[in-house]
Amino acid sequence: DAGITQSPRHKVTETGTPVTLRCHQTENHRYMYWYRQDPGHGLRLIHYSYGVKDTDKGEVSDGYSVSRSKTEDFLLTLESATSSQTSVYFCAISESTRKETQYFGPGTRLLVL
Amino acid sequence: QKEVEQDPGPLSVPEGAIVSLNCTYSNSAFQYFMWYRQYSRKGPELLMYTYSSGNKEDGRFTAQVDKSSKYISLFIRDSQPSDSATYLCAMSSYNNNDMRFGAGTRLTVKP
Numbered sequence: 525d526a527g528i529t530q531s532p533r534h535k536v537t538e539t540g541t542p543v544t545l546r547c548h549q550t551e552n553h554r555y556m557y558w559y560r561q562d563p564g565h566g567l568r569l570i571h572y573s574y575g576v577k578d579t580d581k582g583e584v585s586d587g588y589s590v591s592r593s594k595t596e597d598f599l600l601t602l603e604s605a606t607s608s609q610t611s612v613y614f615c616a617i618s619e620s621t622r623k624e625t626q627y628f629g630p631g632t633r634l635l636v637l
Numbered sequence: 638q639k640e641v642e643q644d645p646g647p648l649s650v651p652e653g654a655i656v657s658l659n660c661t662y663s664n665s666a667f668q669y670f671m672w673y674r675q676y677s678r679k680g681p682e683l684l685m686y687t688y689s690s691g692n693k694e695d696g697r698f699t700a701q702v703d704k705s706s707k708y709i710s711l712f713i714r715d716s717q718p719s720d721s722a723t724y725l726c727a728m729s730s731y732n733n734n735d736m737r738f739g740a741g742t743r744l745t746v747k748p
Contacts, residue, residue: 564645565740566643566725566739566741567681567725567727568738569736614680614681616680627682628682630679631679631680
């Protein structure tokens, strides 16, 4: 998985609790992305980062925040988890904005009860 | 209506068959077209990438783009059981951050 790790790999939490997912890369790539994958919807971009402390919203950003204090780490936070945020979350990295250079991590399965 | 439509299948074929996977889209600004393969409980991996219209071949895989019809295809020749996976189409305009994915087609190749 191109030097990308995600933690935790599985998490069960309750509605209303905060949750933080971590993406760690060893490739020193500039761009990092958070997606969610749901049946019938494919992958949808939540937030992305184009450098340390530089982030922007994606297609489905409501209810999520991100932070990137180091090149290698990109955190996704659900401030108050809801059942609609039950999903599989994927981190991706890319060296540039070229389409063919985006590599995905192994995913985190999140269940919000 | 979704920007990208992909038949979810499932699709089951015998080993050695030719497989055709397809997506349609509505946004005429899309210029970059990708196919990803995703094995069960794994992250997607890029399989094919095409810019604008035309064909691209890589081994047993051929990607086709018809921008006039807003239709893309992935052909797999001599399919193998190891090709069993979910195939996702994806596309974007110039900005990498507006990639849109299809829902994925689950393919099973039976020995």
